[in-house]
Amino acid sequence: MYRLLLISLAMCSFSINACLQTNSKTKASMSSPSNTPWFVDEKGDTIRSINKSEAEWKESLDQMAYYVLREQGTERAYTGKYHDNHKHGMYYCAGCGLPLFSSETKFESGTGWPSFYAPIDKTHVQEFTDNTAGMSRTEVTCHRCGGHLGHVFDDGPRPTGLRYCMNSVSLAFEEK
Numbered sequence: 001m002y003r004l005l006l007i008s009l010a011m012c013s014f015s016i017n018a019c020l021q022t023n024s025k026t027k028a029s030m031s032s033p034s035n036t037p038w039f040v041d042e043k044g045d046t047i048r049s050i051n052k053s054e055a056e057w058k059e060s061l062d063q064m065a066y067y068v069l070r071e072q073g074t075e076r077a078y079t080g081k082y083h084d085n086h087k088h089g090m091y092y093c094a095g096c097g098l099p100l101f102s103s104e105t106k107f108e109s110g111t112g113w114p115s116f117y118a119p120i121d122k123t124h125v126q127e128f129t130d131n132t133a134g135m136s137r138t139e140v141t142c143h144r145c146g147g148h149l150g151h152v153f154d155d156g157p158r159p160t161g162l163r164y165c166m167n168s169v170s171l172a173f174e175e176k
């Protein structure tokens, strides 16, 4: 009887340990959301994350795109290809092709960077606090590949009042 009790105690502590390990894993992946293996978007589609090594990104992106998407760089104002683009269509992530912004929400911000008041799907982008460069800003990244897109500010037009200030080089436009 005593032996049985010991065995069941041992099994119990094993399952508790297993449970704790699972929990700590879940917490770790939640603290860096871009590393979650998938997410469900507003349409209900499951989007699988893309996790490439930095060497693979270097191979698939040109120098400027790598600098902005993977190293949180910023292109100089008025130098990108989309700040003055007035065509109708969709802007995709230049890193992974996820649809991010529609021309319907693009507006003239006068900043020299393509600006939108809303993403095509709120779950397709992620936002993080960015305290670099002596400022407190909100960084916007692609939810599927973690690529840096730009920043979002709260001085945009109606209906959202938001200004998604994006780097052209982080986007790939396809005309409708």
Ligand SMILES: [Zn+2]
Pocket: 093, 094, 095, 096, 097, 098, 142, 143, 144, 145, 146, 147
């Ligand atoms: Zn992406």
